[in-house]
Amino acid sequence: xxxxxxxxxxxxxxxxxxxxxxxxxxxxxxxxxxxxxxxxxxxxxxxxxxxxxxxxxxxxxxxxxxxxxxxxxxxxxxxxxxxxxxxxxxxxxxxxxxxxxxxxxxxxxxxxxxxxxxxxxxxxxxxxxxxxxxxxxxxxxxxxxxxxxxxxxxxxxxxxxxxxxxxxxxxxxxxxxxxxxxxxxxxxxxxxxxxxxxxxxxxxxxxxxxxxxxxxxxxxxxxxxxxxxxxxxxxxxxxxxxxxxxxxxxxxxxxxxxxxxxxxxxxxxxxxxxx
Amino acid sequence: xxxxxxxxxxxxxxxxxxxxxxxxxxxxxxxxxxxxxxxxxxxxxxxxxxxxxxxxxxxxxxxxxxxxxxxxxxxx
Numbered sequence: 001x002x003x004x005x006x007x008x009x010x011x012x013x014x015x016x017x018x019x020x021x022x023x024x025x026x027x028x029x030x031x032x033x034x035x036x037x038x039x040x041x042x043x044x045x046x047x048x049x050x051x052x053x054x055x056x057x058x059x060x061x062x063x064x065x066x067x068x069x070x071x072x073x074x075x076x077x078x079x080x081x082x083x084x085x086x087x088x089x090x091x092x093x094x095x096x097x098x099x100x101x102x103x104x105x106x107x108x109x110x111x112x113x114x115x116x117x118x119x120x121x122x123x124x125x126x127x128x129x130x131x132x133x134x135x136x137x138x139x140x141x142x143x144x145x146x147x148x149x150x151x152x153x154x155x156x157x158x159x160x161x162x163x164x165x166x167x168x169x170x171x172x173x174x175x176x177x178x179x180x181x182x183x184x185x186x187x188x189x190x191x192x193x194x195x196x197x198x199x200x201x202x203x204x205x206x207x208x209x210x211x212x213x214x215x216x217x218x219x220x221x222x223x224x225x226x227x228x229x230x231x232x233x234x235x236x237x238x239x240x241x242x243x244x245x246x247x248x249x250x251x252x253x254x255x256x257x258x259x260x261x262x263x264x265x266x267x268x269x270x271x272x273x274x275x
Numbered sequence: 276x277x278x279x280x281x282x283x284x285x286x287x288x289x290x291x292x293x294x295x296x297x298x299x300x301x302x303x304x305x306x307x308x309x310x311x312x313x314x315x316x317x318x319x320x321x322x323x324x325x326x327x328x329x330x331x332x333x334x335x336x337x338x339x340x341x342x343x344x345x346x347x348x349x350x351x
Contacts (some may be wrong), residue, residue, distance in 0.1 A: 086347075086350060089347075089350070090347060093346070093347075094343075097338065097342070097343055097346060098338055100346075101338045101342060102336065102338075111339050115339060115342060115345065118342075118346060119345065119346060119347075119348060119349045120349065122346055122347060122349070122350070123349040123350055126350055175284065175287065175288060176287075177287065178287055178290075178319045178322075178323075186321065186325050187325055187329060189328065189329070189332055192329065192332055192334050192335055193334075197329075198334075198335060198336075201329060201330060201335055201336070202336065205330070205336075216330070220327055220330050220331055221330055221331065221335075221336060223331065241291070241292065241297070244291055245288075245290065245291035245292070248290075248291050248323050248326060248327060249287075249290070249291075249319075249323060251326045251330070252319070252322045252323050252325075252326045255326060
């Protein structure tokens, strides 16, 4: 792994904020040492290295790295935040509040912990706004921080639930076979007014494995592009597409017992098929 | 254009890509021809597309009440 410029690479234990990242190259080097990196300039490094996956993630990220995409309004807000303007920071973050929450929620799977992680994430973003260099969208950078805050919280407070990072970054082999429901009736968007349907969707989402849930939340709920999703989660574009595919089929299967027109007729969710 | 048959397994693998428009024209044609004759795969396609539409809707999932007011509490 090449280093250049003022690169200084050090591995810290989980939770320590890595400072002194003055160049994107430094951050790319860091990725080879650890398997969890937030974004250039703001890095949480886990000493348990998974260099192969980190390198693959970096390569995928490098291929997919978008051109600087901070619009003029955000640039001005960021400039003001760097001068200590908190109001400007509130304005900068407001459009992405839901994205921050749902990103944390996709990791932690409960509202209280997700909210705590979201609050920590915006605090960290404010404290380290100097390190945002505009190589990605501000929203991508912010959501990356939220994802990593959530992962750290999960690791610290719920070790038994924590999915190994190696497992989470490994591509799954084999196909997923969707359940065979020959009779499908479309659920209209209006049916979302039914509390039962929304609860069923939340339950289905919570039932997904974290690696599928995170991709689904970013791509389908927050409408991140594949490239943004890949960059946020440290995955290749191909891994995002594969996990998205599996997540969607699993959601369909988790919801299907309630279909057959039950939602359309306004009745409560009932199992109308024997499975 | 002669359309080459495609198996259900191959169709299932590409359902998500098909919904996104990420398949090439030849594969798209093969899958469309398959959906026209295979009700099971059409059901998977329709169901998956329906789910994607539902979860993308802004009213499906919501933040907790008061979340916005509390979000910046650690900065104050």
